[in-house]
Amino acid sequence: MREPLTEPWQPGLPDGSGEAEPLLAAFLAAGTEDSFAPLCRQLSPRMMRYFRMRGCDTALAEELTQDVLLTVFRHAGEVRNHSLFHGWLYRVARNLLLQQWRRARRGIDTIGLDTLGPNAREMTVQPDVPGRVFKDLIAALSPGEKEAVTLRFVEGLEYREIAAALDIPVGTVKWRVFSGKMKLALQPGAGEGK
Amino acid sequence: MNEHQDPASSSGWVDYTDGNLPASQLAALEAHCEHCEACRDRRAKLLESHSRLIATGRRTAGEPVSDRSLHRVWDAVRFGIRRGGAVTRSEMAFDQLRSILVSMLGRTTTDKVLDSAADGGQGAPLFAANLTGIVDVLCGDKAARLVRRVAESVPEDLVA
């Protein structure tokens, strides 16, 4: 008997707040603060979630989000293919996060644990980490698999967007998602109903 | 027992669980699964993981972000746009402080007050205290309390 397929995954905005492309186009046409506001409103929650899920506290997530958005304001016009805007956006976010991690690691001997960046914070127990359930679900995956499935299933990116964000081939993205899913299925708790 | 030969690449399996496998490949994969237990098992595993990822991913993506956070971000972004450079929130605090003072004291007095509060180069803590003292004398304690709160968030390098 044919097994029913799961509900097809619709990439885009998981929170249902609409597509960014029309807002991007409107902003690029006008280039003003007013035209940037709707795009900013739409991207801010996604960016906040992105940084919070990766161990940043609220203040740091706000600062990094604002840096991403200012980068969008100044450089979004340089993204030639608008359909790759999200890939570019997440690459900017990722680079800022990596910079932050590097800074935190350099300061490791001189600053306290509570002021450290995401890497160190992840090691401490936090009861209300955003995305905790998802992070627990994918805990057994490799870092590359985690990043790929998170961008896919939380951020709702298409494979080519994930490839652009991580600067890897699409085939590698798909392989990571595939092997991540296979690993998930071998975890305790898998197959016990949905 | 039938010979097993992978009916799809990893990419094909991913497209299958996404519901995006082209019809001809879909038919071939399903026909293969009819008689290959290993692939039926793999298919079941992938579909189950896929469902869990979708459900949990949606829940995570739906976690609310506080409005206050989003407002702070937008204020900072707008400020950065107007200034034409990337700014941190602490830099914004200084500008905010300045505009509060200007609204109470006017531009010229504000600049003098800021100068004398920063005098001595003792850094942010003393700056906030000095400034609060001056504003207290000029505008009363309510204004002073407001100014103190904002002044304390201004970092040392902006005061010096």
Ligand SMILES: [Zn+2]
């Ligand atoms: Zn088979």
